[in-house]
Amino acid sequence: AQSVTQLGSHVSVSEGALVLLRCNYSSSVPPYLFWYVQYPNQGLQLLLKYTSAATLVKGINGFEAEFKKSETSFHLTKPSAHMSDAAEYFCAVRGISNFGNEKLTFGTGTRLTIIP
Amino acid sequence: GAVVSQHPSWVICKSGTSVKIECRSLDFQATTMFWYRQFPKQSLMLMATSNEGSKATYEQGVEKDKFLINHASLTLSTLTVTSAHPEDSSFYICSASPLAGFADTQYFGPGTRLTVL
Numbered sequence: 001a002q003s004v005t006q007l008g009s010h011v012s013v014s015e016g017a018l019v020l021l022r023c024n025y026s027s028s029v030p031p032y033l034f035w036y037v038q039y040p041n042q043g044l045q046l047l048l049k050y051t052s053a054a055t056l057v058k059g060i061n062g063f064e065a066e067f068k069k070s071e072t073s074f075h076l077t078k079p080s081a082h083m084s085d086a087a088e089y090f091c092a093v094r095g096i097s098n099f100g101n102e103k104l105t106f107g108t109g110t111r112l113t114i115i116p
Numbered sequence: 117g118a119v120v121s122q123h124p125s126w127v128i129c130k131s132g133t134s135v136k137i138e139c140r141s142l143d144f145q146a147t148t149m150f151w152y153r154q155f156p157k158q159s160l161m162l163m164a165t166s167n168e169g170s171k172a173t174y175e176q177g178v179e180k181d182k183f184l185i186n187h188a189s190l191t192l193s194t195l196t197v198t199s200a201h202p203e204d205s206s207f208y209i210c211s212a213s214p215l216a217g218f219a220d221t222q223y224f225g226p227g228t229r230l231t232v233l
Contacts, residue, residue, distance in 0.1 A: 009157065044160075094219055099165075099173040101173060102219035102220070103162050
């Protein structure tokens with residue numbers, strides 16, 4: 001079975017500072033990994049996804065993530081935080097349900113706060 | 117594009133009553149829809165997957181007689197919580213995919229908060 005663990009339920013960074021949100025995965029097969037962002041009162045929005053091509057994946061809003069097999073990690077980064085980045089971030093891994101359907105398994109989320 | 121709406125955004129009901137939540141894809145045809153449940157400070161847990169015109173497939177531990185899912189059209193799926201009890205209080209999120217059986221192209225609704233008194 002596939003799973004992801006997000007380290008840190010809350011992360012605070014100053015505006016302009018580096019954003020680093022951590023995600024580690026467990027998968028018995030080469031994983032497909034995702035980062036989603038959820039703004040208040042909105043649905044989850046896909047930031048980026050890794051599908052076994054390039055290990056460094058660039059997403060929207062200046063975010064990127066690097067797949068590191070040796071560390072079983074897929075951490076999300078952004079060089080310079082902006083106030084608009086304040087949101088909840090979810091890491092997810094694609095797997096297969098008991099019925100053979102594809103499914104996403106999500107981490108518990110990390111709430112990012114930006115300090116002015 | 118790729119907008120998914122949910123209605124209502126929040127609902128309060130009495131214990132023992134049934135509640136219906138709608139999930140609509142506004143600008144694309146949703147061949148597959150997913151229903152999730154999210155508890156405070158926890159991750160989204162997949163409840164069931166439905167393909168248009170077919171019966172939903174429920175994840176292990178989810179009572180299909182309690183959480184009735186209907187996906188009768190390519191733009192609408194409904195989740196009915198039957199005989200709701202306080203332990204059913206949660207945040208319910210749907211997502212829709214234009215591709216049958218593919219989970220990595222999902223567009224999420226904003227969620228429905230259910231409170232059962």
